[in-house]
Amino acid sequence: xxxxxxxxxxxxxxxxxxxxxxxxxxxxxxxxxxxxxxxxxxxxxxxxxxxxxxxxxxxxxxxxxxxxxxxxxxxxxxxxxxxxxxxxxxxxxxxxxxxxxxxxxxxxxxxxxxxxxxxxxxxxxxxxxxxxxxxxxxxxxxxxxxxxxxxxxxxxxxxxxxxxxxxxxxxxxxxxxxxxxxxxxxxxxxxxxxxxxxxxxxxxxxxxxxxxxxxxxxxxxxxxxxxxxxxxxxxxxxxxxxxxxxxxxxxxxxxxxxxxxxxxxxxxxxxxxxxxxxxxxxxxxxxxxxxxxxxxxxxxxxxxxxxxxxxxxxxxxxxxxxxxxxxxxxxxxxxxxxxxxxxxx
Ligand SMILES: Cc1cc2nc3c(=O)[nH]c(=O)nc-3n(C[C@H](O)[C@H](O)[C@H](O)COP(=O)(O)O)c2cc1C
Numbered sequence: 001x002x003x004x005x006x007x008x009x010x011x012x013x014x015x016x017x018x019x020x021x022x023x024x025x026x027x028x029x030x031x032x033x034x035x036x037x038x039x040x041x042x043x044x045x046x047x048x049x050x051x052x053x054x055x056x057x058x059x060x061x062x063x064x065x066x067x068x069x070x071x072x073x074x075x076x077x078x079x080x081x082x083x084x085x086x087x088x089x090x091x092x093x094x095x096x097x098x099x100x101x102x103x104x105x106x107x108x109x110x111x112x113x114x115x116x117x118x119x120x121x122x123x124x125x126x127x128x129x130x131x132x133x134x135x136x137x138x139x140x141x142x143x144x145x146x147x148x149x150x151x152x153x154x155x156x157x158x159x160x161x162x163x164x165x166x167x168x169x170x171x172x173x174x175x176x177x178x179x180x181x182x183x184x185x186x187x188x189x190x191x192x193x194x195x196x197x198x199x200x201x202x203x204x205x206x207x208x209x210x211x212x213x214x215x216x217x218x219x220x221x222x223x224x225x226x227x228x229x230x231x232x233x234x235x236x237x238x239x240x241x242x243x244x245x246x247x248x249x250x251x252x253x254x255x256x257x258x259x260x261x262x263x264x265x266x267x268x269x270x271x272x273x274x275x276x277x278x279x280x281x282x283x284x285x286x287x288x289x290x291x292x293x294x295x296x297x298x299x300x301x302x303x304x305x306x307x308x309x310x311x312x313x314x315x316x317x318x319x320x321x322x323x324x325x326x327x328x329x330x331x332x333x334x335x336x337x338x339x340x341x342x343x344x345x
Contacts, residue, residue, distance in 0.1 A: 022222075025120070026163050026190045029063050029093075030222050033246030034235075034264040035193075036253055037226060038065040038097045038123070038167070041307070046291040048091040050284065051257045059264050064094050065248075068125045068139075071100030071109035087118040095121035095165065099128060101137040101148070107155035114160040121190075122162055124153060126180070127169045129199045140199035143172040146183045153187035163190040167226075170211050172199045177211055178218045185219045192219065193248055196227035203251075209241040216244050224248050230259075232266050255311025257284065278316070282343035285312050289335050298332055305335060313342065 073081025128139030196207030207227025225244035230252035293301035309326040
């Protein structure tokens with residue numbers, strides 16, 4: 001640990017403040033319980049703003065999860081890390097997700113984030129399978145170490161007064177999500193999201209919703225089910241299987257920022273909104289490009305937009321050729337010309 005002074009909230013030995021459950025702000029969060037999953041490199045401010053813009057007016061209070069942010073990066077005041085903590089009013093309310101493995105550092109990062117005032121919830125990552133993270137004992141590696149996870153979450157609980165949540169997997173190699181969830185609950189988390197795969201599975205194989213159901217039955221705090229939800233039918237099925245309080249949508253929202261509104265509307269009203277037309281897709285791609293350039297500049301924006309463009313055009317006639325064109329695009333104008341071409345199809 002460096003000699004940077006820890007935040008006073010972390011240094012204090014105050015006991016965990018036991019909360020009256022349910023907290024009113026958490027109840028409010030679960031009024032709109034279809035969430036965009038945190039996805040590093042995807043759900044940045046641009047994407048979160050876009051998803052929110054596409055929500056019906058009644059749904060605007062939906063909570064948005066950030067990409068994961070390193071607690072150590074916050075501790076060392078790494079500029080890129082601190083930039084990821086900034087949220088804009090158009091995307092809020094936001095849950096900032098942090099990852100780490102040292103209780104004091106994680107608690108300090110949480111206190112720092114709370115003090116910035118840009119987040120409504122502090123979420124903790126216990127699911128990232130990436131080797132770089134796993135080797136450091138962070139992300140999904142914590143599934144192997146529930147005692148340490150409980151210490152981290154207790155330290156965060158003591159350091160902040162905002163609601164806190166944790167996003168877990170089913171386990172590392174073996175399934176132990178019920179034990180981990182109970183430890184998280186004991187540490188004072190306000191809700192738990194469960195991705196129905198082990199670390200060993202990364203993103204392959206079908207998500208195991210039955211195991212998410214076991215977690216839901218084992219804890220009192222609200223549970224969000226996650227894994228393989230992509231349409232109305234899979235939403236119905238995951239809810240029926242898990243009895244979860246909410247559902248989180250990851251990959252199916254890539255290039256598909258309308259999906260959250262369509263699934264939330266279906267959940268709340270039963271109405272099945274039509275998927276967007278090609279003209280609507282082209283219009284949103286244009287907005288996405290403008291926003292990403294606004295937030296990140298043209299060079300980075302155009303580069304990052306290539307991946308989004310590939311997702312937006314998946315399944316379109318001539319999609320492979322379009323993706324080649326997007327990969328060659330160097331400027332915003334190049335991009336806009338290709339989008340124009342999509343619109344003319
Ligand atoms: C590109 C990508 C980046 C991800 N980044 C994060 C992350 O930063 N934090 C996190 O908790 N989960 C992350 N995940 C996992 C997703 O939040 C989600 O749990 C997973 O994709 C399963 O849901 P799905 O089947 O709906 O995609 C990421 C997934 C993908 C595909």
